[in-house]
Amino acid sequence: MSAFPDGPVGTWTGSVFYDGLVDDYTAIFVEDGSLSLDTKKSIGTGSWSTTGPDAFHMTVKEVFKGEQISPTGKSVAYIQIEFDARLSESGYSGTGKATVYGTDGSVVYSTAAETSARRSK
Structure with a gap:
């Protein structure tokens, strides 16, 4: 039984850590499985789905501002x-x-990343 029956639905503020850098973000998870993301450098849209008790998977495409x-x-x-x-x-x-994809659609590079967030609403 999940302690979080609505999964991540709501507004979150968090940080993503990659290649020795940190970017802060605000994410909004919607009941229909969609999500939006905003950072200083980009805006993103994507989806999320439950993968187990208190676990979920998210996919986001962020377009640079x-x-x-x-x-x-x-x-x-x-x-x-x-x-x-x-x-x-x-x-x-x-x-x-x-x-990361170049303006010509080619892969520029890939990297491992970690994230953490707290519910803000």
Whole structure:
């Protein structure tokens, strides 16, 4: 039995950690399985689904708000993220992968990422 019958439905503030960097975000999880994400650099939309008691998977495509250059010097257009996360009394945390795509649609690079968030509403 889940301690969180609605899963992650609601508004969350969190951070994602990757390659020694940290980006803060606000995420809104909707009952229909959709989600939206906002950071200083990007806006994203995606989906989430329950994967077990107090666990969920989320997929988000984030489009950059302005021109972004990768660490390799290539212009990038968007990032695709996949996370598996677990809910707890203090929020949620998870691990996953971020894949960055260039303006030509090619993969610029992929990296492991971790996230944690607290419910804000």
